Amino acid sequence: MSEPHVVVLGGGFGGLSACRVLRNTGCRVTLLDRRNHHVFQPLLYQVATATLSPGDIAAPIRWVLRHARNVRVLLGEAARVNVEARRVELSDGDSVEYDYLIVATGASHTYFGHPGWEPNAPGLKTLEDALEIRRRVLLAFERAERETDPARRRELLTFALVGGGPTGVELAGTLAEIARQTLRDEFRSIDTSAARIVLVEAGPTILATFPEKLRNAAREALRRLRVEVRENTTVTDVDAHGVWLGSERLDAGTVIWAAGVAASPLVATLGAPLDRAGRVHVQPDLSIPGHPEVFVVGDAASFTQEGHPLPGVAQVAIQQAAHAARGILRRLKGDQPVTFVYRDLGNLAIIGRGSAIADLPRLEFSGPLAWLFWLFLHIFKLIGFRNRLVVMLQWALAYVTFQRSVRLITER
Amino acid sequence: MSEPHVVVLGGGFGGLSACRVLRNTGCRVTLLDRRNHHVFQPLLYQVATATLSPGDIAAPIRWVLRHARNVRVLLGEAARVNVEARRVELSDGDSVEYDYLIVATGASHTYFGHPGWEPNAPGLKTLEDALEIRRRVLLAFERAERETDPARRRELLTFALVGGGPTGVELAGTLAEIARQTLRDEFRSIDTSAARIVLVEAGPTILATFPEKLRNAAREALRRLRVEVRENTTVTDVDAHGVWLGSERLDAGTVIWAAGVAASPLVATLGAPLDRAGRVHVQPDLSIPGHPEVFVVGDAASFTQEGHPLPGVAQVAIQQAAHAARGILRRLKGDQPVTFVYRDLGNLAIIGRGSAIADLPRLEFSGPLAWLFWLFLHIFKLIGFRNRLVVMLQWALAYVTFQRSVRLITER
Numbered sequence: 001m002s003e004p005h006v007v008v009l010g011g012g013f014g015g016l017s018a019c020r021v022l023r024n025t026g027c028r029v030t031l032l033d034r035r036n037h038h039v040f041q042p043l044l045y046q047v048a049t050a051t052l053s054p055g056d057i058a059a060p061i062r063w064v065l066r067h068a069r070n071v072r073v074l075l076g077e078a079a080r081v082n083v084e085a086r087r088v089e090l091s092d093g094d095s096v097e098y099d100y101l102i103v104a105t106g107a108s109h110t111y112f113g114h115p116g117w118e119p120n121a122p123g124l125k126t127l128e129d130a131l132e133i134r135r136r137v138l139l140a141f142e143r144a145e146r147e148t149d150p151a152r153r154r155e156l157l158t159f160a161l162v163g164g165g166p167t168g169v170e171l172a173g174t175l176a177e178i179a180r181q182t183l184r185d186e187f188r189s190i191d192t193s194a195a196r197i198v199l200v201e202a203g204p205t206i207l208a209t210f211p212e213k214l215r216n217a218a219r220e221a222l223r224r225l226r227v228e229v230r231e232n233t234t235v236t237d238v239d240a241h242g243v244w245l246g247s248e249r250l251d252a253g254t255v256i257w258a259a260g261v262a263a264s265p266l267v268a269t270l271g272a273p274l275d276r277a278g279r280v281h282v283q284p285d286l287s288i289p290g291h292p293e294v295f296v297v298g299d300a301a302s303f304t305q306e307g308h309p310l311p312g313v314a315q316v317a318i319q320q321a322a323h324a325a326r327g328i329l330r331r332l333k334g335d336q337p338v339t340f341v342y343r344d345l346g347n348l349a350i351i352g353r354g355s356a357i358a359d360l361p362r363l364e365f366s367g368p369l370a371w372l373f374w375l376f377l378h379i380f381k382l383i384g385f386r387n388r389l390v391v392m393l394q395w396a397l398a399y400v401t402f403q404r405s406v407r408l409i410t411e412r
Numbered sequence: 413m414s415e416p417h418v419v420v421l422g423g424g425f426g427g428l429s430a431c432r433v434l435r436n437t438g439c440r441v442t443l444l445d446r447r448n449h450h451v452f453q454p455l456l457y458q459v460a461t462a463t464l465s466p467g468d469i470a471a472p473i474r475w476v477l478r479h480a481r482n483v484r485v486l487l488g489e490a491a492r493v494n495v496e497a498r499r500v501e502l503s504d505g506d507s508v509e510y511d512y513l514i515v516a517t518g519a520s521h522t523y524f525g526h527p528g529w530e531p532n533a534p535g536l537k538t539l540e541d542a543l544e545i546r547r548r549v550l551l552a553f554e555r556a557e558r559e560t561d562p563a564r565r566r567e568l569l570t571f572a573l574v575g576g577g578p579t580g581v582e583l584a585g586t587l588a589e590i591a592r593q594t595l596r597d598e599f600r601s602i603d604t605s606a607a608r609i610v611l612v613e614a615g616p617t618i619l620a621t622f623p624e625k626l627r628n629a630a631r632e633a634l635r636r637l638r639v640e641v642r643e644n645t646t647v648t649d650v651d652a653h654g655v656w657l658g659s660e661r662l663d664a665g666t667v668i669w670a671a672g673v674a675a676s677p678l679v680a681t682l683g684a685p686l687d688r689a690g691r692v693h694v695q696p697d698l699s700i701p702g703h704p705e706v707f708v709v710g711d712a713a714s715f716t717q718e719g720h721p722l723p724g725v726a727q728v729a730i731q732q733a734a735h736a737a738r739g740i741l742r743r744l745k746g747d748q749p750v751t752f753v754y755r756d757l758g759n760l761a762i763i764g765r766g767s768a769i770a771d772l773p774r775l776e777f778s779g780p781l782a783w784l785f786w787l788f789l790h791i792f793k794l795i796g797f798r799n800r801l802v803v804m805l806q807w808a809l810a811y812v813t814f815q816r817s818v819r820l821i822t823e824r
Contacts (some may be wrong), residue, residue, distance in 0.1 A: 006436055022795075036550060036554060036820070036821045037819070037820050037821070053466065053467040053468070053818070054818075054820055055817060056465070058596075058820055061820070062598040062599070063598055065598075065816075066598045068596045070601045072601075074558055075554040075555075075558070076558065082461060095557070127820065128822055138448060139487075142487040143487075145487075146487070146488070177482075185478045185479075186472075186485075188484045189484075291790045384817075385819050386809045386815060389805060389809065390802065390805060390806065391815075393801060394802065397798045397801065397802075401798065404759075405464075405796075405797060405798050405799070405802075406467030407448070407449070407472045407475070408448070408466055408470055408472075409447065409448045410539055410540055
């Protein structure tokens with residue numbers, strides 16, 4: 001019998017984790033991604049806010065896996081999976097057959113039934129998204145400098161962030177620093193430090209997954225940066241000039257969406273049961289019902305542990321993908337599937353320069369120490385020796401000079 | 413009388429040089445550019461070949477000029493100049509009036525009457541151009557990895573560079589290094605080191621502006637990198653699958669245009685005499701005939717010194733723009749205009765890792781020393797302390813690891 005062929009869809013945290021387990025085993029592995037690069041998503045907001053370059057937080061997937069001689073990396077977009085024929089069909093007409101499949105295609109943002117909001121409120125999931133947000137933020141200041149109508153100028157200098165999770169908080173804090181510090185001396189007609197940054201959260205609290213003490217610390221840090229935090233506030237409409245919060249109008253030249261996520265549409269073609277966010281209800285071993293050879297992991301999967309659904313964070317994807325890969329090796333040896341158990345390693349969020357919150361299994365803390373911890377953990381986890389050095393240097397320079405170094409408006 | 417208003421068009425080497433002279437003088441200055449950033453063009457090929465990020469070689473214009481309190485930076489595209497009304501009209505309908513005008517809008521590439529070649533043979537003048545070339549080069553290898561037809565695969569692994577000036581030579585040398593070194597271990601179906609890199613020059617020699625000894629050194633360095641140098645060879649047609657060299661067909665999946673340049677079309681609206689490349693024939697003091705208040709500098713100007721037209725290099729733009737700015741200050745004091753004299757500081761070209769040629773006023777040399785000289789001079793001239801540090805680090809890492817760190821294919 002020839003080597004079993006494992007196809008991994010997606011080169012994110014999950015896909016790479018699966019390949020690491022399968023590396024130099026008896027399997028032949030094909031990793032398929034529509035991008036040639038892995039993105040270190042926790043730092044994506046730093047690209048969106050002009051601190052880091054796209055190249056600083058991304059690494060070519062085939063470079064990451066260059067020593068895994070049994071892994072072949074292909075650039076291509078999976079359009080659908082034919083689970084009966086055990087075949088992945090690509091959007092360009094090609095197809096790839098598999099013996100085992102690991103689906104790690106992640107999630108994109110959702111507008112809760114209002115897809116028309118997207119052009120006016122881009123989300124932050126890919127490098128392209130980050131560059132688009134960077135472009136909009138920088139253009140808003142440029143347009144305000146040329147604008148003579150005071151109302152329109154105020155609108156251009158108002159930024160609305162929708163969604164009070166870590167991404168929304170991180171964007172709000174960084175935007176406030178850009179307006180209050182970075183750009184202060186460079187404009188002649190506007191006072192950038194007067195910019196309004198409004199963080200809107202529909203639920204009762206920002207950073208809902210954190211303990212109350214840390215949420216309060218985060219709220220206080222945002223208050224010092226003059227970010228307006230609006231909790232219990234639902235966005236009811238978005239247009240080109242701002243948002244409606246129920247009957248209240250907020251004129252804002254830039255709206256950024258950091259709210260809902262939905263699983264990638266590919267998983268709907270698996271024929272397995274989905275939850276409301278389009279994620280696959282997986283079996284205890286992460287395979288799908290009726291197809292023990294197909295696994296779904298990370299943001300594309302819905303998995304409940306001790307009554308709570310697992311959050312959409314990198315650690316879940318990494319642990320699940322490794323579990324699925326080990327499940328394949330186990331099955332090849334004829335062993336029984338094993339139930340996945342998530343081990344929570346903690347939760348971090350950064351708010352601004354020298355300010356973060358850390359919720360670890362036995363420890364909660366906030367302030368400069370949490371910020372340093374966040375920084376070193378993320379640099380350490382970055383893929384590639386070179387990226388670590390460059391990011392550390394960029395960060396040190398940004399800290400010392402208050403400068404955001406990648407303030408480029410490039411055309412689409 | 414109110415302060416005289418000087419408008420500078422373009423934030424390249426010329427525009428910034430003019431602003432430096434006019435900084436904190438009695439003039440009110442407005443610099444207009446359609447981009448928010450200055451690009452250090454000599455390093456553009458390094459972005460195109462995935463060594464540096466766009467942010468490494470660019471700086472926001474308003475950051476560069478933040479201490480020049482009499483200079484206002486505006487983001488906008490000049491569509492035409494009305495020299496009679498002394499007014500610059502913007503493409504968005506606004507206009508800016510001036511007392512003095514310095515046109516430093518540079519050049520773009522030209523296809524010698526074949527504008528249809530552009531989609532198949534992009535040139536390298538802007539950051540967007542560099543990202544497009546990077547995308548095409550990286551995609552060619554990705555597609556070759558998935559291609560099963562050997563002829564098509566050979567085509568995908570053939571790169572044609574049109575134009576044997578410094579840009580063509582630099583691109584050819586770097587592409588050869590990428591194929592022979594950087595990507596060697598990462599593909600499973602193709603041998604990247606077998607890629608063909610063909611440098612086509614219509615004239616009798618590559619690097620025509622350099623002395624013969626240095627040209628020979630460059631040819632030898634390219635030969636060692638297995639770059640095919642084709643001199644006295646004219647490209648007669650370009651299509652999606654390669655180029656025609658007279659009756660000879662060269663199938664090439666990627667064609668890059670590094671040949672002709674033409675002045676930006678804006679200068680045609682000045683009503684002054686133009687040369688064949690669309691550049692303005694300027695007066696000895698760099699003003700245009702009949703309008704002593706309008707100056708044209710750099711690549712947009714045609715200026716002959718001792719019987720030779722000045723080359724389209726940064727030094728010419730920098731010296732001319734400073735001369736024009738000083739001419740304005742002179743005129744404000746009632747002094748007579750002065751003839752511009754170009755001071756040649758030398759010519760450099762880089763071929764590959766540890767290989768370059770240097771043609772200085774009293775010295776010619778090639779090899780690792782010329783490469784080091786090139787490197788330190790360019791890092792030194794880069795704008796911004798931060799960029800210098802980051803670029804030096806990137807370079808050191810690329811030198812030691814052979815890696816090109818910014819191998820991202822992002823969507824347009």
